[in-house]
Amino acid sequence: MNAPEPDNTDTSPRARYERWVTDHSVELYRFALRMTGRGEIAEDLTQETFYHAWRSMKSLRDPSRARAWLFQILRYRYSHWLRDKGRQVKTTAPAEPIENRPGKDRASTLERMTRHESLQLALDDLDERFRTPFLMVFLEGLSCREAAERLGVPLGTVLSRIHRARQALRASLAQQERASERNSSGTRDLRLRGA
Amino acid sequence: MNEMNQEQVELLRQRMGEVAALSPDNPLRLAVMAEVTAAGAWAEAEWLSLQRFDEDVRMALRHGEVPGGLADRLKRMPDEAPLRSPWVGRITRWAGPLAAALAIGVTVWVVNTGHAYTVDQIAELAVDNHLRHSYVQAMTHDPHEVELKFANTVDWPVDVPDLSGEFGYELQGARVCRFAGHTVLCTHWMHAGRLHVLYQFCPSDFRMPMALGDSTHTVERADAYDVRVWSEPNGCAYVLVSERE
Numbered sequence: 232m233n234a235p236e237p238d239n240t241d242t243s244p245r246a247r248y249e250r251w252v253t254d255h256s257v258e259l260y261r262f263a264l265r266m267t268g269r270g271e272i273a274e275d276l277t278q279e280t281f282y283h284a285w286r287s288m289k290s291l292r293d294p295s296r297a298r299a300w301l302f303q304i305l306r307y308r309y310s311h312w313l314r315d316k317g318r319q320v321k322t323t324a325p326a327e328p329i330e331n332r333p334g335k336d337r338a339s340t341l342e343r344m345t346r347h348e349s350l351q352l353a354l355d356d357l358d359e360r361f362r363t364p365f366l367m368v369f370l371e372g373l374s375c376r377e378a379a380e381r382l383g384v385p386l387g388t389v390l391s392r393i394h395r396a397r398q399a400l401r402a403s404l405a406q407q408e409r410a411s412e413r414n415s416s417g418t419r420d421l422r423l424r425g426a
Numbered sequence: 427m428n429e430m431n432q433e434q435v436e437l438l439r440q441r442m443g444e445v446a447a448l449s450p451d452n453p454l455r456l457a458v459m460a461e462v463t464a465a466g467a468w469a470e471a472e473w474l475s476l477q478r479f480d481e482d483v484r485m486a487l488r489h490g491e492v493p494g495g496l497a498d499r500l501k502r503m504p505d506e507a508p509l510r511s512p513w514v515g516r517i518t519r520w521a522g523p524l525a526a527a528l529a530i531g532v533t534v535w536v537v538n539t540g541h542a543y544t545v546d547q548i549a550e551l552a553v554d555n556h557l558r559h560s561y562v563q564a565m566t567h568d569p570h571e572v573e574l575k576f577a578n579t580v581d582w583p584v585d586v587p588d589l590s591g592e593f594g595y596e597l598q599g600a601r602v603c604r605f606a607g608h609t610v611l612c613t614h615w616m617h618a619g620r621l622h623v624l625y626q627f628c629p630s631d632f633r634m635p636m637a638l639g640d641s642t643h644t645v646e647r648a649d650a651y652d653v654r655v656w657s658e659p660n661g662c663a664y665v666l667v668s669e670r671e
Contacts, residue, residue, distance in 0.1 A: 245504055252500045257492050265487055274493055281500045283561075290564065303565055307598060311560065314621050314669070350486050359619070368447050369480070370487045375447055383567040383596060394443035401479060 247294065248285050255301050256281070258370075262302065265366050266309055268355040276312060280305045302371055303381070306363070313359070353403035357396055364389045365396035430465060438465055439472065446476050532607075542633035543606070545641055549653040551605045552665040553645040555612070556623045562599030562614055572600040572613060580609050582628045585660050589615055595622060608632060625665040629657060638663050 242250070259280055263273035283304050284291075291300050354362060367378040368389075379389040430438070438461055445455040462469040543551075564575050569586035576584050579602050589595035595615040603612050608631040615622045629636055640656040650670055657663040 248504060249501050252497050256497050256500055260492050260496060261488065261490055264490060270493065274496065277496065278500065278503065282503055285504050307565055310598065310616060313619060350483065369484050374449060383590065390444040393447050394440065397443060397479070400483070
């Protein structure tokens with residue numbers, strides 16, 4: 232759970248808006264990126280979010296809830312985007328091929344997740360029902376109960392969906408790992424045969 | 427270590443997965459951790475692995491390049507979409523009585539010359555409104571909040587049917603809009619990944635009978651829309667516009 236933000240009611244609307252950009256644009260962009268898997272879409276959604284926040288600034292009655300409000304707008308813009316895309320949300324190929332990975336210690340697992348975007352590929356394959364609560368808790372930083380309240384579902388449903396999301400992510404990452412190892416050993420065999 | 431059969435092992439694994447994201451002091455999580463300790467080394471190793479995975483994912487999710495200049499572009503956005511100038515408010519203040527008089531005149535003219543709308547025309551107005559406007563003025567999942575927020579905005583009782591329970595729709599928000607000069611309340615609902623827009627209006631505003639029955643229509647625009655129109659004993663009528671898959 233996030234601590235309430237400082238109350239900026241005594242600043243001008245423009246100053247308050249710029250403070251939101253400074254404080255929250257990076258995490259909103261990353262949330263959009265993880266939801267959509269595409270940088271240019273994430274940037275568009277972030278811009279739409281701030282545009283709507285600026286235009287409807289007066290509707291935010293409690294400025295200390297700005298972060299939660301911005302995330303709410305972003306999730307709403309995302310639902311529109313999903314609708315317009317007909318839910319055909321798939322990312323393109325990873326930026327770098329997943330091969331020649333380092334060893335299996337914990338640091339290298341984290342490194343692989345971040346550098347090769349294997350985590351994003353796994354997230355893209357997740358069903359929307361599981362991805363949203365997972366990211367609300369693991370990236371937005373909400374508690375499971377807060378996520379349940381915002382999604383309008385019971386806490387048990389959120390816990391179960393997060394569990395299933397985690398299972399799917401682990402399976403997907405393991406599958407990518409095995410595929411990468413097969414590629415590496417295949418290349419090695421070809422080299423041996425060539426020799 | 428207590429002996430557990432396969433079913434008990436799987437059950438504990440599931441419970442571990444479900445409570446792992448809860449806060450450390452959550453009673454549910456503490457109860458499962460006690461079960462983990464009782465189950466022995468294998469369970470403790472899996473619990474640790476789960477924790478490490480979650481920690482890694484949290485860190486990895488926060489990794490990623492942010493486009494250069496994004497914050498600057500966002501900060502410049504108000505220049506392109508400025509808020510209303512204070513001068514507009516001052517002009518509005520003295521122009522208000524004039525506008526009110528004009529509005530009364532227009533209303534009298536519309537009432538005297540207005541025609542009775544048909545259910546088909548209402549269905550078309552709803553689809554056209556839906557295509558022109560996609561925003562909401564209040565974002566909420568709670569129909570009661572919509573009723574409270576817009577109670578003083580319209581001159582008939584706001585009564586938002588709860589489509590979430592039996593029908594499984596999720597309320598996204600609401601706004602007021604105008605059909606042919608008359609105020610209508612619009613609520614957005616999501617269901618199975620599709621947007622459904624529900625309009626509440628007063629039939630007498632459109633010179634329609636109070637009881638409209640219950641009818642379904644198809645309105646063709648660039649896409650086809652399913653539209654249902656019905657009235658309720660509360661004196662209001664509803665139009666539900668659903669996008670097709």
